[in-house]
Amino acid sequence: MSTVDAETMLVRVQREDFSIDEEINRVRNRSTRIGGIATFLGTARDRSNDRDVSRITFEYYEGMAQKKLREIRERALQDFDVIEVLILHRYGEIDVGENIVLIVAGAMHRADAFKACKWCIDELKQITPIWKCEQTPDGEVWVEQHP
Amino acid sequence: MIVTVKLFGMLKTQLHNESESELKVSLDQGCRVDDLIAAIQAMNADVGDLLLKRKILVSVNHEMAHGETELTGTDEIALLPPFSGGSCTPWEMLADVYR
Numbered sequence: 001m002s003t004v005d006a007e008t009m010l011v012r013v014q015r016e017d018f019s020i021d022e023e024i025n026r027v028r029n030r031s032t033r034i035g036g037i038a039t040f041l042g043t044a045r046d047r048s049n050d051r052d053v054s055r056i057t058f059e060y061y062e063g064m065a066q067k068k069l070r071e072i073r074e075r076a077l078q079d080f081d082v083i084e085v086l087i088l089h090r091y092g093e094i095d096v097g098e099n100i101v102l103i104v105a106g107a108m109h110r111a112d113a114f115k116a117c118k119w120c121i122d123e124l125k126q127i128t129p130i131w132k133c134e135q136t137p138d139g140e141v142w143v144e145q146h147p
Numbered sequence: 148m149i150v151t152v153k154l155f156g157m158l159k160t161q162l163h164n165e166s167e168s169e170l171k172v173s174l175d176q177g178c179r180v181d182d183l184i185a186a187i188q189a190m191n192a193d194v195g196d197l198l199l200k201r202k203i204l205v206s207v208n209h210e211m212a213h214g215e216t217e218l219t220g221t222d223e224i225a226l227l228p229p230f231s232g233g234s235c236t237p238w239e240m241l242a243d244v245y246r
Contacts, residue, residue, distance in 0.1 A: 064209040131156035132231030
């Protein structure tokens with residue numbers, strides 16, 4: 001796989017589910033210097049704002065969302081002592097319990113991997129144009145940013 | 148000139164009463180984002196107010212724009228309602244691990 005293809009696989013917005021093991025290995029295989037890998041996995045829960053949720057639909061801004069995720073990865077690689085970062089977000093209809101978003105940060109040491117991983121998911125939620133619509137007993141509700 | 152404005156999330160129904168994802172707005176040549184906001188406010192005061200309060204943001208060519216940003220007919224313009232987010236509680240707990 002070329003460098004460009006490999007980097008494309010490290011930042012993705014996709015409809016289909018993903019394998020956490022495969023994505024961790026994608027980061028692990030980037031360097032034998034990696035000694036710690038931190039992950040964040042966001043999943044669809046069945047309760048939000050005191051309402052039952054039966055399904056979530058994610059919408060994203062094609063082009064801008066990918067651009068922002070690439071920027072997050074590049075900034076994480078610059079600002080933290082990490083060797084590789086993967087960012088993956090799903091869109092479309094997602095059932096309760098399914099995977100939504102995955103961050104994988106690989107570093108020589110765990111502290112740097114944890115810090116980069118946390119920063120990436122926080123930043124993703126701040127600057128990435130992705131919207132969540134929850135299916136509730138009262139109908140569909142578009143969710144605004146949480147604290 | 149006619150600019151095409153992409154709509155997302157709740158804005159599709161707020162501005163169209165249907166699930167259309169684009170809005171056509173007629174503006175004078177050399178207009179700025181502030182002029183676009185004024186035009187949208189004339190169509191829908193509620194959405195216009197949210198734009199003025201910056202609860203809804205405007206992007207131009209995939210970057211956040213400000214009121215002074217000039218627009219052309221070829222720009223890719225979008226109205227961005229608040230992005231979705233999640234609770235940060237687990238991370239507050241995790242922070243103790245690497246502090």
